[in-house]
Amino acid sequence: MSGPNVLEVRGLSARIAGQQVVHDVSFEVPASGVTAVLGRNGVGKTSSLRAILGLIERSGEVLLDGVRVDAERTDRIVRRGVGYVPEDREVFAGLTVAENLRLAERGGSTAEHRELVDTLFPDLVRRAGQRAGTLSGGQQQMVSLARALLNENRILLVDEPTKGLAPRIVTEVAETLAAAARTVPVLLVEQNLQVVERLAERVVVIDAGRVVHTGPARALLDDPDLVQRLLGVSAGEHDPSGEEAATTAEAGR
Amino acid sequence: MSTLILLLATGLGLGGLYFLVASGLSLIYGLMGVLNFAHGSFLTLGAFVGLAAGNLVGAGTWGGLLLGLVVGALTGAAAATATELGLIRPLYDRHIEQVLVTVGLSLATVALFEGIWGPNPRNVTRTEWLASTTDVLGAHVPNTAFLNVLAAAAVLGGIVAFLRYTRYGLIIRAGVENRAMVTALGIDVRRAFTLVFAVGGAAAGLGGVLATQSLNYVSPHMGASLLIFAFIVTVIGGMGSLTGAAVASVVVAVLQQLANFYLNNTGDLIVVLLLALVLLVRPSGLMGRPA
Amino acid sequence: MTRASTRLGGLALLVLLACLPLLALPVPGVLPGYTYEPGTLQLLALCWLTAALALSYHLLFGVAGLMSFGHALYFAAGIYGLAIVLDRTDVPLLPAAALVLVGGVALAFVVGAISLRVTGISFAMVTLAFAQAGNVLVRRDQGDLTGGEEGLALATDGVPAALVGVVNTRNLYWLALAVLLVVYLVVLWIERSRAGHMAAAVRENEVRVRIIGGRPYLTKLVVFVLAASLATVVGMAYLLLQSGASPATSTADFTLTLLVMVVLGGVGSRWGAVVGAVLYTLLDQRLAELAHSEAVAGLPAVLRIPLSEPMFLLGTCFVLVVIFLPGGLAGAAERLAARRRPGSDRDGSGPAPGVPAPEGAVA
Structure with a gap:
């Protein structure tokens, strides 16, 4: 293409x-x-x-x-x-997890993308109403990755x-990225x-x-x-x- | 006792006016980093145009006031939108120049208003009810205070609901936190800029018409004098914090009323002292995020 | 131009300006009459004092990058301080002036120490609030000190006779010119001093100054107090020239007009501040005359109203300069000079010369 x-x-x-x-x-x-x-x-x-x-x-x-x-x-x-996952996550601390994700949807995102994100990050589904600023570093990184993966991208x-x-979270993040890179x-x-x-x-x-x-x-x-x-x-x-x-x-x- | 109640009530009413100006200032600053010196002119223009529209229906009638409030808000919003699109947007992200442009605009517009409507205050005709008082536990509270508080509460509720439940509200809340990241999610944040200017301008225009009812006059300089206290309110509340602006509006106005009555008319000075005190203890304001 | 020839030019200009009261030069359209006439000298002296005041603001805004909206406070402190001391005591002019200067320095120190706890826009607002408090005090006229809205006339008992009355306007003219010269030299000296270099470094990058062991807060406070002291001195000369104090000099709008002058001339340029102030004062005066002229009175309202408001025209002019002429007159002159010298760096993409980098622009 x-x-x-x-x-x-x-x-x-x-x-x-x-x-x-x-x-x-x-x-x-x-x-x-x-x-x-x-x-x-x-x-x-x-x-x-x-x-x-x-x-x-x-x-x-x-x-x-x-x-x-x-x-x-x-x-x-x-x-x-272009999906962007910035250094230091840059999640919106005052917004909930759900709001962070809703903000990131670019219109082109489909039910398929949402399903993928929900499967990859079950933790975020459970914490949808929580303020992103109160999440752990690993969880914030999941939000940041999820924001990018919610859309149809040409590149991340x-x-x-x-x-x-x-270390355990590093492995998790690496697995998520490997899945995305396919x-x-x-x-x-x-x-x-x-x-x-x-x-x-x-x-x-x-x-x-x-x-x-x-x-x-x-x-x-x-x-x-x-x-x-x-x-x-x-x-x-x-x-x-x-x-x-x-x-x-x-x-x- | 009745004096205290009267002072608290008039303080709340004045606080409502401050909030109508400060809410827009705070939102605009929080999202765009622009200190809007022209905000007072939106208020003044809203007041003059709103009153003129109201007079078409009938000076001193409820219908006239209602139309005046609507037209005042729309005028403020239109002036603010034009300012954002015409003067602020071309200087995108050059904050100093943006402030300078609003300074120039405020100087020029106040002079223009003087030229059009004359430099001196003009009396307004109020409805009978607004010109009188209501007895609250022995205090004769001016009815304009109720109207101001009601309007400020409605505007606060409206802005909070807008911020919480709409997509643009979401964009604005996120943009106040981290504007660059909002654009990095593919969102054209400039539309949100125009929107906060419009919303802030509408609140200021509404405040302008309300201020004429409390002051019982309309003048080209009313915006500038309210603006200075709105600035102080914004700094005390924490730049960019809407709740901070609401709390600080009430605190500043009530304190001003109390000091004017009990401490030999020193309200304005006490407010400046309060500002100095807040800055010494909490430089980012009551509810501002540390810089 | 070499530095020596610049100096020679400056000196020649100074001599010419000092001789103006002895000459009968007409400058039609710019000055109201011949240069030896008291009315003309009064206007020119006002230009020089305004320029001196603009230079003191340049020290704050252009050199240290401190956008204060309350500089009028120290100017008004000079005016009202001296007026009150002369009005209420028998102290002669010079000791009175020294006393007022000490008061101005103390005031600037206290206000500066508090306002400099915040930076950027918050600083601007806090200085505005303090100046507003001063304005309120002046207007309220507590204890009949300031004369309220009426202002306060100069009590001439302690003032040398040579500085009083229309017949002595030329002496006041020379005084104003001397004040401008002194302020210019002091600003020049500060800019070239260690404190000046430090202030410029703080303007560019406060964090870096802290890393290399500098003390940004102290540097800014020093510049703030120096600029305010100069404004106090100019204020005292202004009182003598106008032979009275008016509350308009203590308003926020007055500080804003200083900002307008400095930006018109070009932020960061000493000459820009002087030229901006002189231009502004002359324009203000000439436009006011235009406003009352018959030519304007005969126009339809759409044209008559804007043209009869000098501040509307100046404000509009200012907005246009900010948008279309970055760097003000000094910036435009620089670009013009650069165009004459082919092959020199003409990179127009960078930030405007002399405009302080906005804080937090890089998120």
Whole structure:
């Protein structure tokens, strides 16, 4: 139904408060499977996602299904079929779970989508009347994922979905994403390399706002030296921050 | 005792007026981050146009007042909508410039109103009932106080119901919390902006006509003087909090009345002191979220 | 232009302005008469004092990014403070002025310390509330101090004879010019000082200043008090020039007109503030004359009413400048200069020069 790539990013740059946080980033996301964006803390991964959506000041080209969307407003881009699961969940704390989900329905959502969400997150059905701000981190992440999965999407942009979650919940989130990725391509920002190993087919590594590596996920993860050099952590190590990361971490904030 | 009751009742009535202005200010600020200096002009315009419409039916009749209230609210809403679409939207997300534009608009419109209707207050003709008082436990409470409280309660109930039960209400509540995320869910939040301006303008226009009944005059400057207290109410209540605005309206107005009577006409000063005190203890206001 | 030639130009302008009372220059359409006439000198002196006041507001808003809606409070404190001291005591002018200045500084310190607990729009509202309290006090006329709505005439007993009366307008003109010069130099000095650089840094990014060990609150308080003190000084000169105090100078609308001047001229530009203030004062005066002219009186109501309200025209003008001329007159001049120098950076996509970044714009 479309070209091989659902999303193409060409020469994307972005600024926050006048400071450049993304430098000339280019990559593609194929029409199926999970593409992971890796890199140390604060190198511009989150900013890249936000720039794609037009949430921050940007320049460069963004093509969705071969169509330039970089001049469009955020809500237009999203309505073209982009599901966004932001860093730190960003659920509406004062709204109930049901209201959070109702707000996210874009009109195109069908009974099928609602059923899927209800099956994936039975906990949310039980807590429909609860204020989202009173949920646990894991439950909030479920709300955030559910908001994206309620709609017919061409692509999901998922930003650090396992950040700060207990190991058991991390597994749950990874399973949900794996299920989602069977029907829609996913662009995933993730620090946890085990999750990347489980889900991702391709990786894009960003450092200091620039793409420094792209290729199959296996090739990167099987090369400990490369992992150490690009990400500053040993493959399989859980610590999501990495010690050297601290120096670059403040750059984008 | 009867004096205290009278002061409380007139305080509540004044609080109702404050709330009609502050509710719109608070909603607009909460959703859009815009401090609307032109809000007083919506009120004044609503008052003049509403009264003129009422006079067509008959000055001092209930029919005239009712029509005046409706026309006043519609005028306020229309002026606010035009302001949002024409002046605020082109400066999307440039908050300082948006505030500046409303400042310019308020200066220009007050001058224009002076040019059209003259700089001095004009007396209005009220219905017999509104011009008189009702005996409550020995206090002669002006009937306008009841009307103000009734109208403010109706507007509060209406806005709360709108926010709770409609999709736009949902969008506005979510937008006050996190506007960027609302757009990231595919929602054109700008329509909600126009809507809160319209709703706020309607409340202000309604408040304008009601204020003429309480003050017994209409003047190009009535909006500006109410606006300053509405600002104070908004800050004390917590910017963006509707309940905060409602509570603070009553507190500020009652305190003002009490101080004016018992403390040698110092109501306005006491209100400013209250503002300073609230800021020292709770910089985000009574019900505002910490910044 | 090099810095030396700019300085030379500034000096030449100053000499010219200082000589105006001795010359008979007509500036038709701008000034009401020849430059040596008292009426003209009075208007020009008003321009210089307004410009000085706008410069003090520029220090707050343009340099430190503090949008205060209560700056009139300190101006009025200067006017009324001096008027009351001269009216009620036998203290001569200079000691009285020193006393009022101390009072103005103390007032600014207290109000600043409280209002700076909040930022952005809340700060604007709180300063507005305090100024409103001052306005209420002035209008209420407690203990017959301020004269209420009538205002207070200058008691001339303690004032040197050279500064009293229409015949001495040229002395008052020179005083106003001197006040403008002093305020300009003080603002320049503050902007180039450590405190000024710190204030500019706080305006751009308060968090970063805190990280590198700065104290944003203290910096803002210092600038707030300095700007207020300058306004107090200008207020005292204003009292002498107008030989009376009027409650209009303590209103919120008065502060708003200062904001209008600074924005017209270009936020962040010293010259912009001066030019904006002079332009505003002249326009206000000329438009008022237009309003009462026969040409306007003969027009149909649709045109006559708007044209007979100077504030309507100025307000509309201001709105148009904000929307279509970001950076005000200074910004426009800069763009024009940049166009003359081909090859220079003409990036129009960035934020307008000198406009403080809105708080919370990046959600």
